Amino acid sequence: MCSSVSLRDFINDNKPLILDGGLATQLEAQGFDLGGDPLWSARLLHTNPEAIQDVHYSGSDVITTATYQASVEGFVQHLGVTCDRARELLMSGVHVAKHTLQKFISENKTGRIHGLVAGSTGPFGAFLHDGSEYTGNYAKEMSVEDLKSWHRPQVECLTAAGADIIAFETIPSIKEAEALVQLLREFPNSKAWLSFSCKDEKCISDGSLFSDAVQVALKCPQLVAIGVNCCSPDLVEPVLDSAKTLLTPDLSWVVYPNTGEEWDSQKGWLAQVKKAGSLSQFCESWMRQGAAFIGGCCRIGPIQITELRNVLKGPTQ
Ligand SMILES: [Zn+2]
Numbered sequence: 001m002c003s004s005v006s007l008r009d010f011i012n013d014n015k016p017l018i019l020d021g022g023l024a025t026q027l028e029a030q031g032f033d034l035g036g037d038p039l040w041s042a043r044l045l046h047t048n049p050e051a052i053q054d055v056h057y058s059g060s061d062v063i064t065t066a067t068y069q070a071s072v073e074g075f076v077q078h079l080g081v082t083c084d085r086a087r088e089l090l091m092s093g094v095h096v097a098k099h100t101l102q103k104f105i106s107e108n109k110t111g112r113i114h115g116l117v118a119g120s121t122g123p124f125g126a127f128l129h130d131g132s133e134y135t136g137n138y139a140k141e142m143s144v145e146d147l148k149s150w151h152r153p154q155v156e157c158l159t160a161a162g163a164d165i166i167a168f169e170t171i172p173s174i175k176e177a178e179a180l181v182q183l184l185r186e187f188p189n190s191k192a193w194l195s196f197s198c199k200d201e202k203c204i205s206d207g208s209l210f211s212d213a214v215q216v217a218l219k220c221p222q223l224v225a226i227g228v229n230c231c232s233p234d235l236v237e238p239v240l241d242s243a244k245t246l247l248t249p250d251l252s253w254v255v256y257p258n259t260g261e262e263w264d265s266q267k268g269w270l271a272q273v274k275k276a277g278s279l280s281q282f283c284e285s286w287m288r289q290g291a292a293f294i295g296g297c298c299r300i301g302p303i304q305i306t307e308l309r310n311v312l313k314g315p316t317q
Pocket of ligand 1: 297
């Protein structure tokens with residue numbers, strides 16, 4: 001998709017790349033009921049891929065695939081399809097995103113001439129569908145090899161389908177990060193970012209220090225960014241600050257928080273309990289801290305991404 005530019009050229013542009021917002025948020029705004037679905041938005045790759053295409057963000061530099069909660073095992077289990085069909089479905093997430101990006105480029109709505117497709121893959125906890133991507137508890141019972149085995153088919157599919165970068169998202173534990181770093185080495189031509197869920201101003205969800213999690217990434221030159229997603233925006237600055245001495249010229253931050261509303265496992269998002277400021281309020285500080293990828297996660301929609309873009313890159317015509 002970005003044949004004339006490398007990922008490094010993108011990052012060296014000195015302006016952060018704008019990521020998209022929550023895909024499921026947009027699908028729910030279109031009337032799709034995804035709550036309680038173990039496959040979440042990934043189910044639509046099977047039932048309604050056009051709907052996914054319609055909600056990809058035209059104003060972002062990076063389009064993320066609808067595969068966060070997708071896995072070969074999950075598709076087999078919840079859709080009753082074969083392994084081969086499950087792999088095809090996972091790959092189709094990349095194909096849909098690439099096709100959409102090409103359409104945006106040809107329409108030239110935002111003056112863009114290129115873009116990237118990030119192949120999203122969530123933690124094992126997302127497959128469990130019990131909120132454990134925000135605790136990482138399952139990792140205590142699993143070995144690094146177990147975690148690598150579980151993630152391998154997803155990474156195989158996303159890379160084979162041509163994702164420009166793999167997005168390891170909402171990772172709650174250092175053990176799973178270690179597994180992903182080891183696994184990434186099996187795909188030496190691939191780049192990735194590694195983004196953690198976090199619990200407070202300096203710890204990822206399993207209670208480990210974010211600075212210790214960053215040390216895991218430093219071992220792997222294929223990781224171009226490390227950071228946090230799906231946390232409250234007001235946590236981002238102190239979290240990044242806690243590991244600022246570890247940043248290298250080859251490693252940047254990736255940041256895409258949610259709106260800061262509270263999540264209740266029974267009631268869903270509690271919109272009235274919004275504690276934090278907006279992305280556009282914080283994003284310049286994040287950029288100064290070294291963030292090369294900035295976007296939004298759950299509950300962040302196209303309006304906030306446009307605001308973010310306007311602040312960081314100036315209004316588009
Ligand atoms: Zn999220």
